[in-house]
Amino acid sequence: MSRRLAVIGAGWGGLAAAVAATRAGWNVTVFEAARSLGGRARSLVVSLPEGGTALLDNGQHILIGAYVETLALMETVGIDPAEALLRLPLVLQDAAGDGLQLPACAAPWDALLGIVRVPGWGWSERLSLLRAALGWRLAGFRCDPAWTVAQLTRGLAPRVRAELVEPLCVAALNTPADRASAAVFLRVLRDALFGAGYRGWGASNLLLPRQDLGRVLPEAAVAWLAEHGTELRIGQRVGQLQRADAGWSVDGEPFAQVVLATPAPEAARLVEEAVPAASDWASTARALAFEAITTVYTLGGPRLPLPMLALRSGPGAPAQFVFDRGQLGGPPGLLAFVASASAREKSVLEAEVLQQAAALGWRVQPLQTVVEKRATFACVPGLRRPQARIAAGLWACGDYIEGPYPATLEGAVRSGFAVARGLPASD
Numbered sequence: 281m282s283r284r285l286a287v288i289g290a291g292w293g294g295l296a297a298a299v300a301a302t303r304a305g306w307n308v309t310v311f312e313a314a315r316s317l318g319g320r321a322r323s324l325v326v327s328l329p330e331g332g333t334a335l336l337d338n339g340q341h342i343l344i345g346a347y348v349e350t351l352a353l354m355e356t357v358g359i360d361p362a363e364a365l366l367r368l369p370l371v372l373q374d375a376a377g378d379g380l381q382l383p384a385c386a387a388p389w390d391a392l393l394g395i396v397r398v399p400g401w402g403w404s405e406r407l408s409l410l411r412a413a414l415g416w417r418l419a420g421f422r423c424d425p426a427w428t429v430a431q432l433t434r435g436l437a438p439r440v441r442a443e444l445v446e447p448l449c450v451a452a453l454n455t456p457a458d459r460a461s462a463a464v465f466l467r468v469l470r471d472a473l474f475g476a477g478y479r480g481w482g483a484s485n486l487l488l489p490r491q492d493l494g495r496v497l498p499e500a501a502v503a504w505l506a507e508h509g510t511e512l513r514i515g516q517r518v519g520q521l522q523r524a525d526a527g528w529s530v531d532g533e534p535f536a537q538v539v540l541a542t543p544a545p546e547a548a549r550l551v552e553e554a555v556p557a558a559s560d561w562a563s564t565a566r567a568l569a570f571e572a573i574t575t576v577y578t579l580g581g582p583r584l585p586l587p588m589l590a591l592r593s594g595p596g597a598p599a600q601f602v603f604d605r606g607q608l609g610g611p612p613g614l615l616a617f618v619a620s621a622s623a624r625e626k627s628v629l630e631a632e633v634l635q636q637a638a639a640l641g642w643r644v645q646p647l648q649t650v651v652e653k654r655a656t657f658a659c660v661p662g663l664r665r666p667q668a669r670i671a672a673g674l675w676a677c678g679d680y681i682e683g684p685y686p687a688t689l690e691g692a693v694r695s696g697f698a699v700a701r702g703l704p705a706s707d
Contacts, residue, residue: 283307285703286528286535288518288550291319292689293677294541295501296353296696298510301703303356306537308510311530313517316494317502319543320655321689323494326577326648328611335492339575339652340603340616342451342588344370345477345485347690349697352478354497357504361478364496365487366608370394370472372447372590375640379590380444382484390482391473405437409444412436421470425463426661429453432462447590447600450620453659453686454571461661464686488587490609521554527673528554539699540676543654544568544666547676555671564666568680573655574598574622576633578644581615583607591617597636598622598629615644626651656687668699675699 283306287298290312302308316322324336343350343365351361369390373379382394395409412435416423423432429449433441441457449457452468477483489496506512522529527536540547548562555561576599584604593600598619605614617633630649637644657663657680665682668675677695685691 284309284527284535285537285539286311286530286533287539287541288521288530289319289541289543289678290314290317290498290502290512290514291541291678291692292321292350292497293679293681293692293696294319294539295498295505296349296693297539297541297677297699298505298696299353299356299501300697300700301539302505302508302510304700304703306703308505309513309535310505310510311513311516311518313515315515317498317514318493319692320652321493322498323492324648324650328647329579329645334611334614335494336577336605336610336616336648336650337489337493337575338650339573339655340601340618341489341493341689343487343489343689344472344483345481345487346471346475346483347487347688347693348476348478350497350690350693351487353501353693353697357497357500359495359497359500361487364490366490366587367481368486368488368587369482370484370486371586371588372444373586374590374592375585377585378443382482384482387473387483390484401439405440408435408437409440416466416469417474421466423462423466425461427462428661429457429460429462429465432465433457443590447593450600452688454573454620454656455659455686456621459658459660461659461663461686463661464659464684467684468686486588488603488608492609518550521550523554537673537703538675539696540670540674541678541696544657544678544680545654547678551670551674555674558670558674561666561670561676564664565676565680568663568665569658569660570654571621571656571658572623572651572653574619574626574629574649574651576617576619576630576649577605577647578615578617578634578637579611579613579647581613581637581642581644583612584615591636593619596632597639598624599633599636602637614647615642622651659686668695669702675702 371381475483544565548565599617606612679687679691
């Protein structure tokens with residue numbers, strides 16, 4: 281039992297922990313309650329109205345070149361990021377061509393030139409952003425931890441806030457600018473604009489999946505784990521976690537170490553029952569508030585000028601972005617409208633998105649609407665997040681665990697890797 285490790289949950293964080301621990305010589309068993317893999321970044325099979333099926337996702341995800349740990353994990357399990365992902369310079373333009381688009385050159389010149397060239401902005405608007413960006417850089421991308429993004433950017437021109445800050449904030453943090461943490465927002469900007477990209481890619485590059493999320497990582501990770509002797513128990517929910525003499529018992533089976541890679545509420549449940557002394561950890565996990573993301577898939581749309589466009593969102597127009605899945609490996613005319621921080625009923629959101637499309641002259645028909653009610657935690661100022669180590673031999677990983685990033689795929693993968701590094705070298 282000395283090298284037996286249980287990973288409970290096969291989302292991206294759990295899979296990262298399992299792969300890294302297996303490479304370090306642990307005898308890993310992965311438990312996953314669902315039949316589909318990937319957690320909140322997984323594939324869905326949807327029937328098409330004229331017959332056949334399409335592989336979609338439970339939500340449209342964006343990666344960036346700064347996600348070096350996620351991209352390295354993909355490569356480890358046999359996925360070539362250059363083939364699986366479409367790489368573009370950072371672009372936040374709408375259907376009319378307005379908005380920011382960075383050129384394909386080295387940082388920070390890409391950001392500087394992109395700001396100078398934004399179509400439709402006057403020089404006062406450009407200078408307001410350049411002054412703010414210089415100030416953030418000189419301050420080391422740090423600010424008062426109690427500030428929101430709206431407070432951080434209050435000196436910017438209104439058009440800059442509306443066309444750049446607000447969509448960028450909701451895309452990165454899935455929390456509106458008037459509630460989102462300015463400190464975390466600046467950390468993301470720092471890594472995207474000045475960080476090291478993966479294998480020479482620009483850190484700010486957009487990486488859009490060319491295929492369903494299951495094939496981007498989870499399926500390959502599970503195949504890799506099976507090839508390396510990992511036991512996979514898919515469709516098996518863990519009911520009870522208990523302390524044992526030499527470690528932990530998972531539904532009566534002994535393990536030396538356990539990693540909880542489940543959503544925060546489920547991890548809190550298991551901890552409350554197994555470790556009464558860790559009640560503070562469980563309370564912190566339970567106290568997290570969550571934001572929903574709604575993805576409305578439609579058919580009959582036009583070919584968009586770019587694979588991803590920003591949308592002008594507001595009352596009655598909830599979607600901030602639309603993706604042309606026909607340019608990303610899906611059937612022509614398939615669009616994915618994404619409404620982040622969406623708190624209303626599914627039917628209301630779907631109807632408003634269809635009206636939003638009609639206002640752009642797009643005659644689309646609904647195919648599937650997916651609401652992830654707990655897509656991300658609300659990334660607000662002063663947020664207290666639970667730590668990775670819960671008790672001796674008991675760990676947690678996931679995008680909600682204490683770390684530098686908001687709820688992103690990279691945050692989940694980094695958390696899984698960090699737990700694997702924290703495991704004892706010998707037991």
